[in-house]
Amino acid sequence: MESKSECVPASMKTKTLMSALKSKYADKSWNETMQLVRRCMDKTKGDGRICEPITKCLEKINEALNASSLTGMVSRLEMIAKQRGLGSHLSPTETVCYLTADLFYIEVVLLPGGRVEDVRAAHRGEAPVSSPSLLQLLRMKKFQEFSLKLDDLVAFYNIQGDCDVKAKIYSALRHLETDLFKISHLPRSLRESDLHVDLIMNGRIGNVQPGRDGTPMTVEYYIRPLDVLTGLSDTGDVSGGRIALVMVGNSDASHRLQIESLISSPPQVDLLGFPVFQPLTDSCSELLPATFLLKLQPPLPMLSSFIEKVGTITDGVMSEKDLQMEPLPQLLIKHNSQISWTDGIQFVVPLPASEYHSYVFPGAEWGRESWKGALIHTVPFHHPGHVPALLDVLRHQSAINVLLESCFSDHTHHIDSGLQYDLRCEVLPESDHCLSVTFSLDESNHLAVLQVTVTDAHQMSCRLMMPDFVDHKLDDYISRVLMRCMSIPITMRAIRKKVSPLTTRAKPVPEPDLSTAMEITSAPRSCESAPEIPHEAVQEERTASSSPGYYLMSVSSPVADNANANTDAVANPSPCASLAVYSHWVTSGLPAELL
Template sequence: MKGKAIISELRVKFAEKNWNETFQLVRRCMEKSRDESKPCEPLVRSLERLQEEFNVSSMNATKSRLETIAKQQGMGFHINEATCYLTADLFYVEVLLLPCGAVQEVKVASHGESPAPSESLLQLLRSKHFADFSVKLGGLFAQYNIPGDNEIKLKLLASLQYLGKDLQQLSLFPRLESAFREPKFCDPQVDMINNGRVGHLIAGKEDSPLTVQFYVPPTDGAETLDSHLDPVIQAAQVTVGVSDMTHKLQMASVILQPPQLDPQGHPVFVPASEASNEALPACFLLRLQPAITMVTSLFQKLSQITDVAVPSVDLQWAPLPKLLMRGSPSANSHCETLDNDETLVRVPLPGGETHTYILPRGAWDVPAHRAAVLDSVPFTQPAHVPALLELLRHQCAINTLLSSCVTAQFASPGSVCDMHFEVRPESDTSFSVTFLRPDTDSLAVLLVNVLNPHQITCSLFGATSDPSMDEYISSVITRCMSVPETMRTLYSRLKQITSVPLCAGHRATTEAENDGSAPSSAAVMDNNRGPAAFCQTAAVPEDGFGVSASAVSAAKSELLPEINASTSANPYTFAPGAVFPHCVGTNGQMSVNL
């Protein structure tokens, strides 16, 4: 009762006071905090809440808002007439105000440098987007939050600047000639991002760190319900971080002058014994934006490139598809899991078509196919960066393909799907997709092997003996980087083959030529037998090519070599309900609604 009486008296006392008077009262209370090193938390929250409601329309109000933001970010705050300074050890932000409280100019200065205008910070303050300004300032503070005392901080800042200059120079070197290049119609910037030695380099400024854009999935030919969305560009900020061990970091450029290439086409660096460096308790970092989900084997290769251990203590390991689903903004809050721990994911496609992808938990939840979300990669010299980016691109390519069939809308009870596919891992860089062949009661398997970020090969088992089909499907999946779109194209092509069996191979080859993505029929035709013989060879037997449940579901790794060794025989009889028991009826057809 006594507490309620006090609150009632306070309400009566301050009922006539305006926001400005209340605001000033809270500020005075904060200044009288019992612990000078840490203001009273309830008062801080009250001040922040008041500022959200308070209309910033005067110079004093703007100063108060900037002071609060500086304290939130752990920075100092000073005022000199109409200029506010938000300060840290290695940089400061200078805000020049007008008498009405509007912002005239914003400058950022790193240690030892002259202040430079920051258009991004200026626009945020002029628009009174103080929350976004606070976030931007926090990122800037993290950029310059270099560990150590002042002497070490200055050395690390200098080393980081030399690294940035060397990466800029690496970006100017001619690229390695490769057989796997982006198509001629590819956007030059996309080509630079995916194939450049150091990707697409965005020079660092006072208000933003050096950034490397190194992967963006191609979207040519991909038709999904998310096709209208811009693809996410995988990037990394180049900065420094604390390390438990000392590392020799450059204190000058380590690229040999004048620039030279070795016989393999790689830049020549100054020998380690001649390089100017210093042992410091830190290392360079690639801060990944967004973080990348990496499988165990590729994660371990990072340390093999740099000789620097990637911290793994706080990493949470889980099956790769599970982590990709968890990080998908389009995934529903729950997924459908069957009694046998198989996850069903429904992928809607344009035209009303729907695919359902089945991922057996037992196949993915093994050490070889577990993964973790990685947010930064440590390294110590610019020579590491091209190899690290290539490895990260490799993982991004794998993730892009798997994400296309596991991060759409999840299946829900009662939903109807047009086709079902089972996705299983085959190695750390390959997976298989099993499906029912059109117009038959037998299974076919598409093996997808991501050899490197620039080369993806597909091998089709149990559907056709046409050798050009593998090349055609490989070109399709490389072009669109979408499993659902690839499977739709493959299924449509197989339906054409089964409808005209004697000329299936010739038709597949002809249409592949029209797409410009497969070799000419002469390249795959027996020169002695001619076109007629080629069509006969590519014909599909009437009894089809079935795949048994034990081969597909129990031991796919044993299935593929066996299929490859005998593609003309039909030893794998389809057993209804063995592979897709939840989708297959007694007649062997997909007939059950999920």
Template sequence: MSELYSKYSEKPWSETFQLVRRCMDKTRADTKPCETIKKCMQKLQEALNVTSVNAMVTRLEMIAKQRGLGSHRSPTETACYLTADLFYLEVLLLPGGGVEDVKVAQHGEAPESNVSLLQLLRMKRFEEFSVKLDDLASLYNVPGDSDTKIKVYTSLQHLQKDLLKISNLPRRLIESNVHVDMVLNGRIGSVMSCREGNPMSIQYYISPSDVLMEMLCPGESSRGQVAMVVVGASGTTHRLQMESLIPTPPQVDSVGLPVFRPLSEASSELLPAFFLLKLQPPLPTLNSFIHKMSQITEGVVNVTPETGLQGEPIFQLIKQAGLEEKNYKMSGDGKDAHFLKTLPDTELQSYVFGDAEWKCDSWKGALIHTVPFTHPAHVPALLELLRHQSVINILLASCISSHEHQPGIACDLNCEILPESDCSFSVAFSLLDSDSLAVLMVSVVDCRQVQCRLLTGGLVDHSLDDYASRVLTRCLSIPITMRAIRKRMASMRPPACLISEPASVLKAESSPSTTPHHAVDSVPATIPTALLSPEPMEEDGLPSPPGHYVMSVAAAPAVDVNTDAVANPSPCASVGVYSHWVASSLPAELI
């Protein structure tokens, strides 16, 4: 190395770079590339400024090799092509290394300009360009020859057409905001068809805080839960459609979904692939939900998450996903998790997750990145489960912060979150001006129904259950709901209804200290008025007399509603955490 250094110390970088490139292009007896030379080559290319056509072409060729694609220049040397079996990219070059246009041509289709790829190359953000190119290649990530890949791509196109047909079936509008209504109440959410080389995507859920952020900063960034529709390789063959399975005109069943034609040998083929819902971001999912997905797809779902099927406590997975810490590890030390939440007027709330209680099997899960399926009829049912799981995650995430307990900080409210039955948990908290405890039972019936019941040892006021359900459904935030309940109870007379015996033991009296990080906690939450219409809720076996009410996203206002409950009748009523955002629009009882 010292001899090489002395030999080339006086030579320019460009000459050294060309020499290394010529060595890389030479045929070797050993076809396995030298990893050390490849890394050196990559570092050299990244160190050089792209100020010429040759430099741009060299950088594109390196990216193509990294992604397993071919590359070549046009005869006129004014374009560079990155090629695969079923698509290619045409990069039109300008003198000085600039890029005039980037076109994507998929199998059997005319080239189409891709604005996002063009902007990345013009700004010389090559790493992001490489990631986008990998997403495009994932559309055809199946083994086999070109004929097999063409058949898989054809099947994917027919699936996409059927999903668009399902999405476009006429239905009653529930929300005043058309986009929010499509995401929350559409049969498969809001569908964005394949364009500019990007796969079809489905926005299947959006939280109240995301709705508000979209109103305050429209188009700033994509929000909510999204699933891309792609294909994946399979060790076994599956029968996939080779034509549309929805007749024209479509026939609708009793639940509003189309009636599909059966798969036959004429309308399908056995292929070594299946379809995938690629979740962005990955979703912490309960093992019971994973089992339900397997039943929907008739055993196709074979989840192999990083954490394994034995599962981890769901709140640990939610914290990991929310913080997006690559080096984050489950504590596994047997200690309870303490979190501190900050609300307006410097109010502090403490939340405790018991380690032993949350290790129960019914509340263990895994971080899911993809969901395999083979038939368009699977998609609506799968997305309903993903929506249901999203609501559970948002509620629990509202109690989780980025840092855990630090002693010496006094809190206005101490709460303990305990798992109950499937999709139900309890919040034990201290009452105002009392050493007694109360328990708020929260049951997530589905993605559109959140039921609340307040358990105390004194007189029962059913309007508090209805009121808590209204607030929680509107904001999907436990801290906001707890603040509203305590203020509502403090304003009620007589105060003798406070309980003297706790319904659950509060484990931690010390207070955590941290700053809230989750979006639900850092912005006000808003949902249109249709979400606030009360309707009688069904009994689920919790210890409370009948006559409670639940907020339903999907249903119209029901008959015989409880008109005594306090609700904000104005559209987009805000329930907030940080009052400096929209303090003037907060209901008085929630500030």
């Protein structure tokens, strides 16, 4: 027969234990009680669910205390380590607290009173290095932020395998970073007058920032013109554009990863200005159950055809398997706003001078297979020579996305709402890099079509098709406007201003003056609210007659100071790297933008 105590539920036992603890140690100080609970937790075995109330109790005690003593600071650090799955111990002198993992550890050098003298991070095989950011967080007693930093470190080393395998994968990542830096410092021609923007948009590896405090290397690979105008490009802050974190990830299949640098010092370059890589042999590489990753922030909605290009570049490391495909505009809307995608959704885009455009996206047309895509979070690869070509694909896709997002707004109406608009447009898909905008001007009963072809992030062409109206020089002007503002509504506004006065005339449109300034607005261009453009961010002088919210920007292409530019390299900043093992690219029928 079971004893009476065995019939008591576990929850009742826990309450009894807690009551006994409270009564027995009622006269003890909080510090003594906390130390006792911590020792009990360290020794507890068996069902972890029984310890859950005690764990929560200890966490509340730690949060309530100000960590104003050496014991209090050590206890707080040990609690953070336990929450993040790290080990912890004190040095024999009890002046250094170590937070340990398989591939790294953190040294917290303590002073009497719980003050922190230094925080050093050490990776396996490397000497400890002081971490100013971690030190500042602990000195300010921002324990939550410090804990999140440790969480980032743990995620960075989240690799399967034993310690030796993890160490080899981490070493491969370090050598990859070295090679990426070498590629980024190769000479090249300048395309933009803003050096920071030129580095982001045209650099072979974009704007590379080394990892700090265990955080991964970052690559800023695309920035919108609106971000440039608002001055984000001058700060060098990668948050102004789209970035990719260079990391490693687990893989079901083994891949040959480098265990040393594949680029000689100084680098030898080929006819395209790219480095010559050492072949992946047994002496400089090893088969490991991992791949390198470009972790995209924010994740990028990508067309299926572009996903196929990525797979071709990386020899099939990335595929469309298990990806949920949806129309690209639907992905962009879902990713950037709370608006739901419906058939024939219409956006109302406000422009200066109380001008309003409507943009309709017919759901049936955008449901074509060629315009379906998936939200991509990571891009796997296994060779540094893949990165320049991958960035070209990411930039190309980003350019298409930015153009579509410029037609979105938080204002949506039903098509038959009867509202009056200055311009009604229907946006239709063509090929996977071409779309059209159908519209009608107030002065004309005929429809007109603007066809936009995005060859890559640097080459876009527009063709305006109207009845009995052909002017290729106007097409060139419109193309320049689009490339400078990356906004379909602003481009349509420029077309309306140029064409409307001439629709009743029989003579052709005169050649536009490319030195004429283009009006651009800070009105929202996507589902995100765009910040107001400051005066100092505008490169051209603002005319006295401009209305509030209008700004001037030259549509003529900026000319970099070639006297100060290194012109040893060819103009193409990011062709595919020349790799003997990837020479099949030349004959594989890849699009010209990847060669």
